[in-house]
Amino acid sequence: MSIRGAVKAVLRPVYYRLPAEICYGRYYSPTLDLLRRTEGWDEDRLAEHQSEKLRVMLKHAARNVPYYRTLFRRIGFDPERVRDAADLRALPLLDKETVRDNLDDFLAENIKPRDRFYFTTGGTLGKPLGIYNLRHSGGREKAVMFTQWARVGFSPDQLRALLRGWTVGNRRHWKYDVSERAYVFSNFHMTAENVAAYCRVMRAKRLPFLHSYPSAVIDFARHLKDLNLDPPRFRAILASSENLYPGQREFIESFYGARLFSWYGHSEDLILAGECEVGNHYHVFSEYGVAEVIKEDGSAACEEDEMGELVGTTLDNFAMPLIRYRTGDWAKIGPPSCGCGRKYRLLKEARGRWHQEMLVGRLENLISVTALNVHNDAFDRTRQIQFYQREKGKVEIRIKRSPDYTDRDSRRILQALKEKMGDTMEITLSFTDDIPLSPRGKFRLVVQELDVPRIDFERAEPGKA
Numbered sequence: 001m002s003i004r005g006a007v008k009a010v011l012r013p014v015y016y017r018l019p020a021e022i023c024y025g026r027y028y029s030p031t032l033d034l035l036r037r038t039e040g041w042d043e044d045r046l047a048e049h050q051s052e053k054l055r056v057m058l059k060h061a062a063r064n065v066p067y068y069r070t071l072f073r074r075i076g077f078d079p080e081r082v083r084d085a086a087d088l089r090a091l092p093l094l095d096k097e098t099v100r101d102n103l104d105d106f107l108a109e110n111i112k113p114r115d116r117f118y119f120t121t122g123g124t125l126g127k128p129l130g131i132y133n134l135r136h137s138g139g140r141e142k143a144v145m146f147t148q149w150a151r152v153g154f155s156p157d158q159l160r161a162l163l164r165g166w167t168v169g170n171r172r173h174w175k176y177d178v179s180e181r182a183y184v185f186s187n188f189h190m191t192a193e194n195v196a197a198y199c200r201v202m203r204a205k206r207l208p209f210l211h212s213y214p215s216a217v218i219d220f221a222r223h224l225k226d227l228n229l230d231p232p233r234f235r236a237i238l239a240s241s242e243n244l245y246p247g248q249r250e251f252i253e254s255f256y257g258a259r260l261f262s263w264y265g266h267s268e269d270l271i272l273a274g275e276c277e278v279g280n281h282y283h284v285f286s287e288y289g290v291a292e293v294i295k296e297d298g299s300a301a302c303e304e305d306e307m308g309e310l311v312g313t314t315l316d317n318f319a320m321p322l323i324r325y326r327t328g329d330w331a332k333i334g335p336p337s338c339g340c341g342r343k344y345r346l347l348k349e350a351r352g353r354w355h356q357e358m359l360v361g362r363l364e365n366l367i368s369v370t371a372l373n374v375h376n377d378a379f380d381r382t383r384q385i386q387f388y389q390r391e392k393g394k395v396e397i398r399i400k401r402s403p404d405y406t407d408r409d410s411r412r413i414l415q416a417l418k419e420k421m422g423d424t425m426e427i428t429l430s431f432t433d434d435i436p437l438s439p440r441g442k443f444r445l446v447v448q449e450l451d452v453p454r455i456d457f458e459r460a461e462p463g464k465a
């Protein structure tokens with residue numbers, strides 16, 4: 001360890017005891033202040049604020065980012081003439097492959113290397129994407145998170161139980177983390193013994209919030225049920241929207257007797273949208289990024305219940321601006337207003353990465369796993385299931401059985417799935433005691449090894465379904 005590293009290690013616990021305004025960096029407090037003000041703004045004011053930030057970002061991209069300098073010149077796009085977010089539609093959509101293949105061209109020339117940091121986004125199919133963001137941008141992220149969690153009673157001085165994709169390098173598999181101000185529990189080690197210990201710690205420390213993934217929250221509940229233990233009493237469960245399937249919310253809320261607060265976000269940091277105190281629709285933070293929902297025909301979804309791919313544009317990442325970036329995630333347009341009175345745009349559902357949700361049938365037909373409703377009672381005596389596909393028209397259902405699982409359950413599961421998938425899919429069942437988590441500690445309902453065809457917006461003609 002370098003001298004600097006050693007000093008940092010010693011000072012870390014002291015440093016993170018400083019007030020949040022200091023230790024979360026220069027963007028934290030201004031972001032909190034901004035969100036406190038904008039929360040009461042009407043649609044026009046929010047849109048005006050967003051357009052102003054967008055113009056600044058586009059001008060910056062035109063001046064300092066080689067990729068956009070070339071693109072804007074080629075298609076005759078003038079950032080000075082942008083009036084609002086709808087004007088973005090003059091620009092083409094940007095996909096992950098283009099970013100990966102031209103990474104250096106996306107870096108702003110006026111941002112010094114020491115003022116940015118590099119990270120990789122949640123890799124799907126083993127192909128993570130590297131992204132740069134401004135140093136200290138994590139503080140802005142924290143401020144937005146804390147603002148939405150405040151809707152269910154959270155304040156930054158309160159402790160959380162973190163059960164999400166962190167490995168804890170000790171024998172008891174949990175620790176206190178000073179920078180997160182949270183007790184971190186490894187969800188890679190949820191054995192009966194460890195779960196009982198986690199539960200004891202959560203109770204003893206009276207941790208008011210559980211911050212996790214829906215799948216981990218459910219797994220934890222299953223173990224507690226088996227152990228005949230009452231769940232710790234949480235004020236709310238904070239769980240990002242990824243992999244929230246029908247039936248899971250109801251189960252979680254009734255088992256824990258607490259509100260499940262969910263939000264949509266992704267590691268590229270372009271779109272963030274969270275629920276509120278009165279409902280389950282995602283309120284899109286217009287201060288954070290520009291969110292578009294693009295239908296299969298390439299036009300923007302605007303009517304309630306219309307569905308499309310989430311396309312995001314940064315308003316804050318000056319180090320590596322992504323403009324009209326295809327997230328690969330899908331959402332449905334929500335109702336025009338919410339009872340909480342906030343004027344943010346609402347989304348009804350925001351689903352995880354497209355290909356993670358889809359199976360490919362014999363006729364290249366796509367079958368959404370969400371539509372298979374695996375929370376049907378045919379699955380009652382399973383602990384966990386996972387769809388595994390390697391070949392078109394064939395799927396393996398990996399099942400972790402409950403002790404009372406019998407052949408009859410297998411027949412019922414096959415019947416339920418065949419009814420849904422018809423004869424375009426050959427279904428086999430396999431049994432396992434261990435369904436491994438992804439490297440980030442997430443449970444994956446679908447492991448898809450095929451390249452699921454993506455909708456090609458550029459080739460689609462506007463106006464046609």
Ligand SMILES: [Zn+2]
Binds near residue numbers: 342
């Ligand atoms: Zn609301």
